Amino acid sequence: MIAYLLIITLVLMLSIVVGLVRVAIGPTPSDRMMAAQLMGTSGIGVILLLAPVVEVSALIDVALIFALLAAVAVAAFTRRRVTESGG
Amino acid sequence: MIATQLLYVGCGILLLILGLWSFLVHPPLLRKLIAINVMGAGVFHILVAIAYRGIDTPPDPVPHALVLTGIVVAVSATALALAFGQRLDRDDDR
Amino acid sequence: MTIIEIxxxxxxxxxxFFFLAGSIGLMRMPDRFTRLHALTKADNVGLGLIVLGLMPLAPDVRDALKLGLIWILVAVAGATGAHLIAKRAVRDDGEDSH
Amino acid sequence: MTTLLAAFDLLLSLTLLGLAVAALTSAEPRRGVILFIAFGLLLALVWARLRAPDLALAEAAIGAGLSGALMLAAARRARRRRSPETAPRPSEEQP
Known part of the structure; x- marks a missing residue:
């Protein structure tokens, strides 16, 4: 069971690496934001899957903070751009 | 367990060296701040790796307390440095 | 191994699998909108299925409910973010214009 | 299982180091800050794996979130100051 969870975790880490490559090569800021969103979601998944592996159930709270932070981050990036393009 | 500790301590040392190099080489204030933060992350990384005691035993709490204090101090120092930088820019413009 | 575990x-x-498909799509799709399409599948369906799969393994009911809350938060944030990104890309304003 | 855990550790460390190099070598300020925020999130992941959920929480909330927001504001200010009378949207985003 634990080994299976670790395999799933490895797949999600692969998805984080893909997001990192997208953030690095761009080409547009939209792509960077999308890749950041994918990295955040995969990070939440990895933390949730690690909770039974290392037997720390408090990790679910950490994932909750990650989810809140992702929402705030996307809103902050987009708001900044709208005000900037307005003037 | 020893192998895991070695891996993460080595990673922390590499982060420390990378941050130091970037701090010495790149002149802009923001890049120096990012470099200092990466250096601090390397130190925290080493401390947390030392506190690790295997996947089924609770870790050592003392380094964790040190790192928790360190994170807060690092954020405060970053904010102070950014405020100083803003003040310097404004005085340059005048 | 019980039926719940299977x-x-x-x-x-x-x-x-959905995460893998989403990241392949993000890497290989030709333009922004198709990449956004691939990303939202990974975000909503992938994490939703993983949360559903972890719920029976949670130690008590409170943790299972927290897992559900996380999924709701991520779904709302993902939908909002995808909408904002797509709106910016449609208007083609700012630095997106190339 | 030990092998899988070791593979996970190795992949996590390599990604963290790659992200650090990318954040430290990017010349454009805002991209560097975004990469630094991602670096903080991955650092929180490492600490979650090393059984330190309190540190992961603090790092994600204030290490990546708060100082990232402060640095983003500073990067925006620096950009506006560098080109005040040219185009209102300087396109320096060429990779």
């Missing part, structure tokens, strides 16, 4: 294994595997 069910959760299948759900976790399907979720990982």
């Amino acid at each position: 069910l959760s294994l299948v759900l976790l595997g399907t979720g990982a």
Whole structure:
């Protein structure tokens, strides 16, 4: 069971690496934001899957903070751009 | 367990060296701040790796307390440095 | 291995497949909108299936409810973010214009 | 299982180091800050794996979130100051 969870975790880490490559090569800021969103979601998944592996159930709270932070981050990036393009 | 500790301590040392190099080489204030933060992350990384005691035993709490204090101090120092930088820019413009 | 565990294994595997498909799409799709399409599948369906698969393994009911809350938060944030990104890309304003 | 855990550790460390190099070598300020925020999130992941959920929480909330927001504001200010009378949207985003 634990080994299976670790395999799933490895797949999600692969998805984080893909997001990192997208953030690095761009080409547009939209792509960077999308890749950041994918990295955040995969990070939440990895933390949730690690909770039974290392037997720390408090990790679910950490994932909750990650989810809140992702929402705030996307809103902050987009708001900044709208005000900037307005003037 | 020893192998895991070695891996993460080595990673922390590499982060420390990378941050130091970037701090010495790149002149802009923001890049120096990012470099200092990466250096601090390397130190925290080493401390947390030392506190690790295997996947089924609770870790050592003392380094964790040190790192928790360190994170807060690092954020405060970053904010102070950014405020100083803003003040310097404004005085340059005048 | 009980029937619940097998069910959760299948759900976790399907979720990982959606993440894999989403990241391949993000890498290989030709333009922004198709990439956004691939990303939202990984975000909503992938994490939803993984949360569903982890729920039976949670130690008590409170943790299972927290897992559900996380998924709702991520779904709302993902939908809002995808909408904002797509709106910016449609208007083609700012630095997106190339 | 030990092998899988070791593979996970290795992948996590390599990604963290790659992200650090990318953040430290990017010349454009805002991209560097975004990469630094991602670096903080991955650092929180490492600490979650090393059984330190309190540190992961603090790092994600204030290490990546708060100082990232402060640095983003500073990067925006620096950009506006560098080109005040040219185009209102300087396109320096060429990779």
